[in-house]
Amino acid sequence: MFKTRLLVSALALVGSMSVAYAWESLPTEAPAPSDNPTTAEKVSLGQMLYHDPRLSSTGTVSCSSCHNTMLGGEDNRPNSMGVNGQTGGRSAPTVWNSAFNKVQFWDGRAASLEEQAAGPVTNPIEMGMKSWDDVVARLKTIEGYQQAFEKAFGKDSISKETATKAIAAYERTLITPNSPYDNYVAGDKAALTAQQVRGMEKIGELGCTACHSGPAFNGPGMFQKFPVIPNAYFEAQYHFKKDKGLAEVSKNPADENLWKVPTLRNIALTAPYFHNGSVKTLDQAVMIMGQAQLGKELAKEEIADIVAFLNALTGEFPKQAMPALPGTPGKSFN
Amino acid sequence: MFKTRLLVSALALVGSMSVAYAWESLPTEAPAPSDNPTTAEKVSLGQMLYHDPRLSSTGTVSCSSCHNTMLGGEDNRPNSMGVNGQTGGRSAPTVWNSAFNKVQFWDGRAASLEEQAAGPVTNPIEMGMKSWDDVVARLKTIEGYQQAFEKAFGKDSISKETATKAIAAYERTLITPNSPYDNYVAGDKAALTAQQVRGMEKIGELGCTACHSGPAFNGPGMFQKFPVIPNAYFEAQYHFKKDKGLAEVSKNPADENLWKVPTLRNIALTAPYFHNGSVKTLDQAVMIMGQAQLGKELAKEEIADIVAFLNALTGEFPKQAMPALPGTPGKSFN
Structure with a gap:
């Protein structure tokens, strides 16, 4: 343009x-920012978070719902469908190779993948969580996440910052x-x-x-x-x-x-x-x-x-293992 | 009970x-009916269909949306959310080990996994497709599916019967x-x-x-x-x-x-x-x-x-590869 x-x-x-x-x-390979070097533990955690619908208010929408890693990195819809069937005005950009975007979102309002990852989760028409505090509180109730965050970032490390860093680290592998x-x-x-x-x-x-x-x-x-x-x-x-x-x-x-x-x-x-x-x-x-x-x-x-x-610009999609998302034995997530 | x-x-x-x-x-291993012996080609095709949101009217709901294979085989919600944010009155049963159910659905109205698989796709509050004819017509526009059905069932074989057989064959592996x-x-x-x-x-x-x-x-x-x-x-x-x-x-x-x-x-x-x-x-x-x-x-x-x-009844979840869903190059799916 x-x-x-x-x-x-x-x-x-x-x-x-x-x-x-x-x-x-x-x-x-995509370059990672100095404050978020890519590690296998972060990528693994990020892949789980990326595919986890429990990061949405209804438990039905994950990052992958609109940026589908089983397809071309988006949903092939004019606009995406967030929680409770809500739609916005823009078409989901592909997550594949998004590591090579200089800015993120259609309007470029996020300077990094880390910053981008924080947005949709609390957008009322996308994933609809009231706040990142709520997201963090929910993740803390999931023992498997406590362990996965510990491996990636150290003990008691669940936070908005670490969650978005993990998601960004995963996205940097989507090449x-x-x-x-x-x-x-x-x-x-x-x-x-x-x-x-x-x-x-x-x-x-x-x-x-x-x-x-x-x-x-x-x-x-x-x-x-x-x-x-x-x-x-x-x-x-x-x-x-x-x-x-x-x-x-x-x-x-x-x-x-x-x-x-x-x-x-x-x-x-x-x-x-x-x-x-x-x-x-x-x-x-x-x-x-x-x-x-x-x-x-x-x-x-x-x-x-x-x-x-x-x-001819359609590339080779990396083979991924399906993540096993950690459960909340004996109770539901919210 | x-x-x-x-x-x-x-x-x-x-x-x-x-x-x-x-x-x-x-x-x-789960026994397969004599008219649908399990083959690797069917399982592979069934895994794709199971995870493909394009089997819903909006392109947002796949079998896995409510029967999530990354979680305990369902969505941890009181009731599930279908197309356009609609909800029904029942809680999604788990797909894991559903091969060992004698009947399917909470009310047992389907005698087999094959029969069950046909239901939600055309349920207006679940996947919302108008008819299986529409589903088949959509699948036929996706070249990768033409090939995958051919491998599993022979040339020009896309139909309601083969699609539900493939999904059931995949589900029989979810043990x-x-x-x-x-x-x-x-x-x-x-x-x-x-x-x-x-x-x-x-x-x-x-x-x-x-x-x-x-x-x-x-x-x-x-x-x-x-x-x-x-x-x-x-x-x-x-x-x-x-x-x-x-x-x-x-x-x-x-x-x-x-x-x-x-x-x-x-x-x-x-x-x-x-x-x-x-x-x-x-x-x-x-x-x-x-x-x-x-x-x-x-x-x-x-x-x-x-x-x-x-x-202690929580089992070992089989490791799965993430399916790569075939695209519709140059156009959207509907």
Whole structure:
């Protein structure tokens, strides 16, 4: 997604960018912040917490309910369904490779995975817990968690800080390397079809990679405006501008309709598309990006080539063991 | 749970039963019906279907949402939450060892796991699909399912029958052997504490095992009345008789308040208790069973001994790989 200024410079650079663009493959490990080094014990605890519906008021919604690790890291719904069937206005971003996002949430309001993990748990329409104090109190009643936190963080360590650190540590392992694209970049020229190579060249030529750059196709900038180019037809149909994005948080009119640049990794698996999940198919999303961001009406063949390439960004999902969540023998959790 | 007639005979037999009762350990394999022999391909497909929220109208509720294989095989809620936050009147029975139930559902209205699996998917307050035709149509749009069904059942085999057969085949693998009780029965006399042995002897003496008999403590009869002995205090508090059980299905007054005898396996992990999930703790449930079924006010120490024994029925949960659910590249599932 482009700010107008970026759009202009990107378009001006089209010729040279398509040649010079350095295609990068996905790292197999994500860097951890110095105050939360990744350990096996934290990852194991984080995986349990991530999949535990008892982190919600009703005991029915876990992180994985909306960011499903058995699927493309989200729920394939326009918006997610939280406790008591409530829905919000935004589409769940994928958890896969979220370690490579520079900021978290669609509006980028969290600077880290740790900070992000704290949010949905106490959001009244998501997991609906009244407070993190309540979450901590509930976790403390579960002996298996007392033990798992002790292994990860030391004795009597259950807290909002440690719980979110564990979840973030787990999320840093949710990386999907070895996509056909990565294999191609690593030298296996047979990994992409001719059509996929055309699509790859096309997104370089068009300048899509000015925003969707880097190994996760989500950099270098944190925020971009979407849509850049006013389009009454799209607006009537998809209501893209209704949600003000970053401005909803900052209350700064300059931030209106600014969004975190979302990763293109596994994008084929994360329909429906855009911040409000209003667009059902990937080819429609590519068509819209062409018009709304580049001011270009892409040809049907161009769209097909780009979609073929985007399908080559579906990576290898790491095999995970199903976590066994610790019980509360003889009583229910609340 | 006792019919009055059984109650009387059980009480009469107390002395001899406690000696003669043959304690059985849990089989590590469940028998499969001749028209649905268990195969690895079916189990793998069934595990995917079981955990796939796209088998619900909203894409938010899978079998595992209410019968959670990461927990005690259910949701630790009084009643479960289906699509759009709807709730029913009954508490989800555990899926663990459900292969050893003679009938399925609390009211026993399904004769097999295959038959049971078909129910919740199209129940409007559970998974909310309009029809199995809709489920089949949706599954057919998912290429990975086409392949998985082909492996399990042959080409172009997606149907209600094959889907429910696969789910049942998976459920037949959800067995939790090697509980402390099983190890004790197998000869390891140190596997139970002295208190647990007292509790075990007590449930034999009291005659609990007349209904909760066999390896899964859920036989030999299919149905028993609960409560047997009228108790206005319990009724005011827990409303046990409001739900007519089997009679809700059969419309036969003779079936009023008849229920499938539930397994005691892993019962410590399946609070809250009874068909309507109205009783929060296991010691309270044991106290109520004493009064409502046996007409006995159990001493505090007796209850504690029995609860200690019931905790020894928590088995070993098989390690499972997390299924990777097949996607619908470039589009959402509905």
